[in-house]
Amino acid sequence: MKVTVVGAGAVGASCAEYIAIKNFASEVVILDIKEGFAEGKAMDLMQTASLNGFDTKITGSTNDYTKTANSDVCVITSGIPRKPGMTREELIGINAGIVKMVSASLIEHSPNTIIIVVSNPMDTMTYLVHKTTGLPKNRIIGMGGALDSARFKYRLAEALGAPISDVDGMVIGGHSDKGMVPLTRLATRNSVPVSEFISEERLEQVKQDTKVGGATLTGLLGTSAWYAPGAAVSGMVQAIACDTKKIFPCSTLLEGEFGLNDLCIGVPVVLGKNGIESIVEINLSDAEKSHLEESAAGVSKTNSLLEL
Numbered sequence: 001m002k003v004t005v006v007g008a009g010a011v012g013a014s015c016a017e018y019i020a021i022k023n024f025a026s027e028v029v030i031l032d033i034k035e036g037f038a039e040g041k042a043m044d045l046m047q048t049a050s051l052n053g054f055d056t057k058i059t060g061s062t063n064d065y066t067k068t069a070n071s072d073v074c075v076i077t078s079g080i081p082r083k084p085g086m087t088r089e090e091l092i093g094i095n096a097g098i099v100k101m102v103s104a105s106l107i108e109h110s111p112n113t114i115i116i117v118v119s120n121p122m123d124t125m126t127y128l129v130h131k132t133t134g135l136p137k138n139r140i141i142g143m144g145g146a147l148d149s150a151r152f153k154y155r156l157a158e159a160l161g162a163p164i165s166d167v168d169g170m171v172i173g174g175h176s177d178k179g180m181v182p183l184t185r186l187a188t189r190n191s192v193p194v195s196e197f198i199s200e201e202r203l204e205q206v207k208q209d210t211k212v213g214g215a216t217l218t219g220l221l222g223t224s225a226w227y228a229p230g231a232a233v234s235g236m237v238q239a240i241a242c243d244t245k246k247i248f249p250c251s252t253l254l255e256g257e258f259g260l261n262d263l264c265i266g267v268p269v270v271l272g273k274n275g276i277e278s279i280v281e282i283n284l285s286d287a288e289k290s291h292l293e294e295s296a297a298g299v300s301k302t303n304s305l306l307e308l
Ligand SMILES: NC(=O)c1ccc[n+]([C@@H]2O[C@H](COP(=O)([O-])OP(=O)(O)OC[C@H]3O[C@@H](n4cnc5c(N)ncnc54)[C@H](O)[C@@H]3O)[C@@H](O)[C@H]2O)c1
Pocket: 006, 007, 008, 009, 010, 011, 012, 031, 032, 033, 034, 037, 077, 078, 079, 080, 081, 082, 091, 095, 098, 101, 102, 117, 118, 119, 120, 122, 143, 144, 147, 175, 223, 224, 225, 226, 229
């Protein structure tokens, strides 16, 4: 399994590190436009191999896409991150051009690749890759829900006073401060609905804290987060590499599923060797449906800013 990560910045390097540490890929290529940067990150990471016990070969490339040839999975993290006070949507102007150019270059050298889009605004960037590359829909996957769900579980565990491993939950909808739909009704502690343990008010607080998870970290760090994003991507790449058929909420092109059309937004999907193996159309309550529709309207509004 060969994986390319475009963007050797905070998120790209974290993706490469977690993929390598999990030791399921034979090769990871990191590519960046900044001279020598990807090569430096790759060398630094390779010098952790004997310490962390992995055999994945990591190499770097300064914008030379021939080095990425025949990648099975390509992860796009290139682009600017937000600063405190900004929304992800404000990044569209710069990131759309980068994502369009990068995805075309990747596909030129790896026509059979599966693409995972990370750059923000992620749902719109995923839609852009659909509109401009012609790759089949199962091979274009946006990463947002896996991260948002991890943050949801972190907040749930905090509220419950429980270990995170005892908690399960999922966030669907757009990867934006307003658009996330944490499914509190379906969240559990060891199979028991979390509503058995905490009040509606506390659960509402968990929901709100989850939705602004990225903004909270951006406020603390001065730029957006990277560890959990990298770990979330590595989990998705592993599911594809090992054909696990695990369910992740991912941004995918909807063609009638959940009553939505012509946009990419986070819904549960099965990930395996073909990328998105299927969309899992779970039953939503009326309130959840209307939150997902509102979220979709927000994503479509951002999509309309694309010059297609
Ligand atoms: N979807 C998510 O859940 C999620 C999570 C975290 C970050 N992000 C997004 O990921 C992106 C990257 O964040 P970061 O913190 O790593 O930023 P960063 O600035 O640390 O890294 C971005 C890298 O992209 C490189 N780059 C820019 N243009 C390029 C091009 N044309 N070709 C190759 N490389 C190029 C830059 O040189 C830089 O090294 C941002 O848009 C951020 O909002 C998304």
